Amino acid sequence: MSANGYAVRAEGLTKRFGAFVAVDGIDLAIARGDIFGFLGPNGAGKSTTIRMLCGLMVPTSGRAEVLGLDAARDAEALRGRIGYMSQRSSLYNDLTVAEILHFYGRIYGLGQAERQQKVAAWIERADLAGREGQLVGTLSGGSRQRLALGCAILHRPELLLLDEPTSGTDPVQRREFWELIYRFADEGTTVLVTTHYMDEAEHCTTLAFIHTGRIIAQGTPDAIKGQAGLPTLEDVFVSLIANNTQAHA
Numbered sequence: 001m002s003a004n005g006y007a008v009r010a011e012g013l014t015k016r017f018g019a020f021v022a023v024d025g026i027d028l029a030i031a032r033g034d035i036f037g038f039l040g041p042n043g044a045g046k047s048t049t050i051r052m053l054c055g056l057m058v059p060t061s062g063r064a065e066v067l068g069l070d071a072a073r074d075a076e077a078l079r080g081r082i083g084y085m086s087q088r089s090s091l092y093n094d095l096t097v098a099e100i101l102h103f104y105g106r107i108y109g110l111g112q113a114e115r116q117q118k119v120a121a122w123i124e125r126a127d128l129a130g131r132e133g134q135l136v137g138t139l140s141g142g143s144r145q146r147l148a149l150g151c152a153i154l155h156r157p158e159l160l161l162l163d164e165p166t167s168g169t170d171p172v173q174r175r176e177f178w179e180l181i182y183r184f185a186d187e188g189t190t191v192l193v194t195t196h197y198m199d200e201a202e203h204c205t206t207l208a209f210i211h212t213g214r215i216i217a218q219g220t221p222d223a224i225k226g227q228a229g230l231p232t233l234e235d236v237f238v239s240l241i242a243n244n245t246q247a248h249a
Contacts, residue, residue: 007032007159007190008053012062015048022048024213025062030192030206035185037204038194039237045213046194047087050161053192054084067158080108083152087163087194091148093137097128100136101150108155115154122150126180142173149180153189160184162193166200178203198234209237211244 008030015023023045030036038046051057053064055075064071069078091100098119105115123129126146131139139147145165153160162181166174178200185191185205193204201207202221209217209224217224217240221233228236 005031006065007034008036008064008066008192010049010053010062010064013049013052013059013064014061015045015052015057016060021213023052023059026210026213026215028064028208028215030190032190033185033188034205035181035191035193035203037201037207038192038210039196039201039207040194040210041241044210046210047163049210050084050163050192050194054082054161055079056084080155081158083155083157083160085148085152085160085162085165087167091136091144091151093135095136096133097123097136097139097147098132100147101154104151105154110155118154118156122154126150127176141169142176145169145173145177146180149177153184157189159190159192162191164194164196166195166197174200198232198237201233207233209240211241214244216240216244 006029008028010026010028012025012027013023014021014025026049038049040046048057052059053066053071055071055078058072066078067081071078095103101119101122102115105119110118123132126149128143128147136144136147149165166177169177174197181191181193195201204221206219207221207224208215219227224236225231225233228239230236230239
């Protein structure tokens with residue numbers, strides 16, 4: 001499996017939990033610099049796939065190559081090159097904004113001078129200036145999400161994996177969050193993001209729809225709409241889920 005030009009290549013990636021198949025033989029190819037949207041209903045296999053790509057979960061069968069490394073075999077080496085923001089990011093509520101960022105900076109092995117510079121830069125970029133001493137538990141939803149993103153990107157990863165990062169935020173906060181994602185992509189970071197919001201999906205370079213653990217459509221937003229003969233991604237999404245459910249009934 002060659003990773004030339006790709007940040008992620010997965011072939012036949014499968015994860016079973018007993019008799020339950022959470023991810024069923026999926027293939028993925030994510031080009032470097034892409035914003036890759038991963039769409040599907042709850043329980044479709046999105047989070048399980050991301051955990052396998054991060055090396056946090058070993059596949060039952062198949063293989064994933066991430067940044068030229070085997071995600072399962074080289075998980076330790078991979079962690080310093082990726083950033084991962086889980087669906088419900090665990091941030092310590094009793095630490096301050098600055099303390100949590102420095103904590104993650106130390107985890108990623110940043111020296112004191114570099115850590116100071118990057119923490120200060122992120123606080124400014126994420127509109128958290130003046131709140132360095134505020135407890136994480138008192139932040140609004142949008143500010144908390146931007147802080148969690150900062151914890152994932154402080155070490156400037158080559159690949160950023162975001163699992164429903166805007167869940168629970170309002171439309172303004174979602175737009176601000178996505179402006180940050182666009183900047184990372186412009187700077188060369190590859191982004192894989194799961195989302196339920198079709199307006200967010202429209203701005204991805206490439207999309208994959210997953211249902212019952214299987215990829216049921218993949219391509220650019222325009223190509224997917226064109227192949228389905230439908231005007232919006234929401235229409236495509238509803239149609240694909242209905243057809244796939246019928247096919248496996």
